Amino acid sequence: MKRFFTLVAASLAITASLQAQELANFSFGRGARPVISPEIQNDSVTFRLKADYATVVKLSGSWMPNPYGGTIDMVRGENNVWEVKIPLPEPEIYTYNFVVDGVAVNDPQNVLVQRDGTRYLPMLMVPGARTENYGEATKHGTVSHPWYDSKVLGFARRLTVYTPYGYEANPKKKYPVLYLLHGAGGDEEAWISMGRAAQILDNLIEKGLAEPMIVVMPNGNANQQAARTLNIPEKPMQWDRNAMQNMSERERNSYVVSLCEEIVPFIEKNFRAIAKPEARAIAGLSMGGGHTITASNMYPAMFDYICPLSAAGSATPEQVATLKKAGVKLYFLACGNTDFLFQGSQTLDKTLTEQGLKHEFFVSEGGHTWANWRLYLNTFAPKLFK
Amino acid sequence: MKRFFTLVAASLAITASLQAQELANFSFGRGARPVISPEIQNDSVTFRLKADYATVVKLSGSWMPNPYGGTIDMVRGENNVWEVKIPLPEPEIYTYNFVVDGVAVNDPQNVLVQRDGTRYLPMLMVPGARTENYGEATKHGTVSHPWYDSKVLGFARRLTVYTPYGYEANPKKKYPVLYLLHGAGGDEEAWISMGRAAQILDNLIEKGLAEPMIVVMPNGNANQQAARTLNIPEKPMQWDRNAMQNMSERERNSYVVSLCEEIVPFIEKNFRAIAKPEARAIAGLSMGGGHTITASNMYPAMFDYICPLSAAGSATPEQVATLKKAGVKLYFLACGNTDFLFQGSQTLDKTLTEQGLKHEFFVSEGGHTWANWRLYLNTFAPKLFK
Numbered sequence: 001m002k003r004f005f006t007l008v009a010a011s012l013a014i015t016a017s018l019q020a021q022e023l024a025n026f027s028f029g030r031g032a033r034p035v036i037s038p039e040i041q042n043d044s045v046t047f048r049l050k051a052d053y054a055t056v057v058k059l060s061g062s063w064m065p066n067p068y069g070g071t072i073d074m075v076r077g078e079n080n081v082w083e084v085k086i087p088l089p090e091p092e093i094y095t096y097n098f099v100v101d102g103v104a105v106n107d108p109q110n111v112l113v114q115r116d117g118t119r120y121l122p123m124l125m126v127p128g129a130r131t132e133n134y135g136e137a138t139k140h141g142t143v144s145h146p147w148y149d150s151k152v153l154g155f156a157r158r159l160t161v162y163t164p165y166g167y168e169a170n171p172k173k174k175y176p177v178l179y180l181l182h183g184a185g186g187d188e189e190a191w192i193s194m195g196r197a198a199q200i201l202d203n204l205i206e207k208g209l210a211e212p213m214i215v216v217m218p219n220g221n222a223n224q225q226a227a228r229t230l231n232i233p234e235k236p237m238q239w240d241r242n243a244m245q246n247m248s249e250r251e252r253n254s255y256v257v258s259l260c261e262e263i264v265p266f267i268e269k270n271f272r273a274i275a276k277p278e279a280r281a282i283a284g285l286s287m288g289g290g291h292t293i294t295a296s297n298m299y300p301a302m303f304d305y306i307c308p309l310s311a312a313g314s315a316t317p318e319q320v321a322t323l324k325k326a327g328v329k330l331y332f333l334a335c336g337n338t339d340f341l342f343q344g345s346q347t348l349d350k351t352l353t354e355q356g357l358k359h360e361f362f363v364s365e366g367g368h369t370w371a372n373w374r375l376y377l378n379t380f381a382p383k384l385f386k
Numbered sequence: 387m388k389r390f391f392t393l394v395a396a397s398l399a400i401t402a403s404l405q406a407q408e409l410a411n412f413s414f415g416r417g418a419r420p421v422i423s424p425e426i427q428n429d430s431v432t433f434r435l436k437a438d439y440a441t442v443v444k445l446s447g448s449w450m451p452n453p454y455g456g457t458i459d460m461v462r463g464e465n466n467v468w469e470v471k472i473p474l475p476e477p478e479i480y481t482y483n484f485v486v487d488g489v490a491v492n493d494p495q496n497v498l499v500q501r502d503g504t505r506y507l508p509m510l511m512v513p514g515a516r517t518e519n520y521g522e523a524t525k526h527g528t529v530s531h532p533w534y535d536s537k538v539l540g541f542a543r544r545l546t547v548y549t550p551y552g553y554e555a556n557p558k559k560k561y562p563v564l565y566l567l568h569g570a571g572g573d574e575e576a577w578i579s580m581g582r583a584a585q586i587l588d589n590l591i592e593k594g595l596a597e598p599m600i601v602v603m604p605n606g607n608a609n610q611q612a613a614r615t616l617n618i619p620e621k622p623m624q625w626d627r628n629a630m631q632n633m634s635e636r637e638r639n640s641y642v643v644s645l646c647e648e649i650v651p652f653i654e655k656n657f658r659a660i661a662k663p664e665a666r667a668i669a670g671l672s673m674g675g676g677h678t679i680t681a682s683n684m685y686p687a688m689f690d691y692i693c694p695l696s697a698a699g700s701a702t703p704e705q706v707a708t709l710k711k712a713g714v715k716l717y718f719l720a721c722g723n724t725d726f727l728f729q730g731s732q733t734l735d736k737t738l739t740e741q742g743l744k745h746e747f748f749v750s751e752g753g754h755t756w757a758n759w760r761l762y763l764n765t766f767a768p769k770l771f772k
Contacts, residue, residue, distance in 0.1 A: 102439035103486045
């Protein structure tokens with residue numbers, strides 16, 4: 001048996017070494033001290049990149065005042081490891097990348113990567129009160145990816161579904177459902193990856209702050225089957241302005257129709273969901289905030305909890321009056337005070353007030369960012385189904 | 387309503403444009419023609435990267451004879467878009483990256499990315515007979531990530547579970563289970579991402595070539611809770627040679643003990659699995675092939691289908707005799723003819739033959755690669771549970 005073990009151990013060492021070299025993905029030599037990046041020490045964080053032949057290496061991060069163009073120079077050190085040490089930003093989850101001679105480069109030392117639509121971004125989490133629900137809880141819900149057949153949209157489509165810890169162990173228990181919608185550029189993985197939705201729900205439920213609930217995160221792009229498949233989208237984009245002007249309300253809002261007439265029934269059939277308005281919540285960011293408002297306009301009796309976040313959408317006084325009549329347990333409207341859509345949220349707040357629909361207008365610092373959307377989820381989830 | 391639509395459309399356009407710029411991740415200017423990469427045309431494929439200030443840009447790909455060091459030079463063209471056009475490699479899934487002034491860079495135009503342990507690699511699929519089961523089928527199974535509590539290893543651990551199309555719609559039906567294990571450097575996402583296991587099973591089942599089955603893909607690193615979490619591994623690596631010499635067989639093989647005594651019961655309790663040896667298969671690559679052999683040595687009566695792939699492991703004549711006595715319906719041993727572990731598979735083949743254990747020794751071209759492991763899964767899955 002000892003001989004067997006030795007063979008396995010030796011083979012594994014070879015395997016690990018071989019796999020690490022596949023594709024020559026890293027330029028440091030064998031035996032060199034591994035580069036550590038990012039490295040948080042007390043109140044600073046250091047980023048490092050081995051780049052033997054680069055002329056200029058910079059760092060760009062979402063904590064910078066101007067993340068759309070601002071960068072910090074990195075300095076070449078021993079063994080051509082470029083380095084920069086900066087004061088630790090405020091507690092939050094950030095993304096960053098290096099810029100090597102003008103080209104964006106991910107951090108090969110950082111296994112934590114967030115996916116935002118077509119982009120993969122190294123992630124930096126600065127611990128603190130703001131982020132305490134963004135890390136792993138002790139007890140974990142299950143994230144699954146079932147597909148539903150959409151007659152409305154014409155193909156099978158992939159969903160992301162979170163079921164809370166204990167779902168499998170309590171086969172008689174039924175749960176309320178939050179439908180959580182992403183923005184333009186995102187897909188059914190956006191809330192899980194960028195939004196840390198599973199971690200936020202795990203933590204809130206473990207602390208007894210939120211009710212155990214199912215969270216359904218569909219793909220809001222009506223022309224897509226799923227994120228990251230080899231299939232080519234078969235349909236024109238839903239928001240082609242010219243094509244949409246000749247469409248009926250149902251055609252124009254085909255994704256919202258599919259959500260309310262196909263996804264909700266699919267979930268209530270295949271998961272142990274409570275099939276009542278008081279056990280249904282809908283929330284969405286940006287385009288998904290528009291979908292949230294459209295769903296509440298077109299299906300006013302379906303959801304008792306409505307949370308448009310940094311929303312691209314509006315409702316008429318008549319629509320709000322109809323919604324009020326149908327009954328709303330929580331209307332949570334949220335937006336950043338420098339968001340380019342802030343005025344739209346202010347207008348909606350005014351209409352809701354004028355129509356006497358009781359609501360909360362949660363205004364945060366900052367703009368149209370995932371930092372805000374995680375904060376909103378962490379804020380409104382404890383208010384649901386109570 | 388038209389005003390509402392116009393507002394939404396305009397907001398979405400702004401949102402999409404803003405999101406695309408976040409972090410200045412791409413260096414091409416506004417209004418510039420988007421760069422397309424990779425682009426397959428007839429019998430060639432072209433790779434492109436916008437790099438304004440680079441001195442040398444190269445391409446490295448897993449189809450190259452020497453992917454561990456070989457590269458092809460790219461040529462600077464109009465608008466500083468570097469380009470190289472190469473003959474289309476044989477049908478297969480490949481990974482590649484650019485090397486910009488010595489630093490590995492992912493292709494920002496390619497949304498298809500495979501994750502291999504700590505690395506994210508752009509993916510190129512060349513269509514053909516070899517890859518026909520690697521794309522999306524019409525009907526999709528569900529991929530989920532439940533967590534099981536491991537008393538043996540001391541923490542909750544994340545699994546990947548595939549349930550076949552129809553699982554939800556047939557709530558009385560029970561299914562056989564394949565336990566599919568990854569290699570060193572991988573984790574519970576390896577077979578889904580690099581291995582295309584969901585697509586391979588979807589296609590084989592849709593074509594009637596494989597039995598509908600559940601596939602369970604655990605994390606085989608005994609010191610890890612899960613892939614890509616913010617948690618720090620709390621335990622020393624399982625294959626620390628010095629530490630392991632003082633361990634009992636059960637301690638040394640704690641992951642295999644957890645697999646057979648915790649994961650198998652967890653699956654048979656929480657999924658509609660047939661809890662019999664003739665409905666259990668085990669397969670694994672490299673280190674996971676070692677786990678497969680160890681499981682069949684330690685628990686000879688548990689699995690009737692045993693598939694070590696490019697395996698790092700061995701079995702004694704006594705162990706094979708015990709296994710034969712317990713009953714084996716399929717023993718599928720596979721290895722590449724240039725694999726550095728090929729000799730171990732030849733030795734095991736010899737032992738199996740000498741002990742009269744009926745088996746198949748499937749020898750493929752090539753080495754220790756995902757191209758081979760996808761081929762093996764596509765080859766043995768149709769032989770299971772029949």
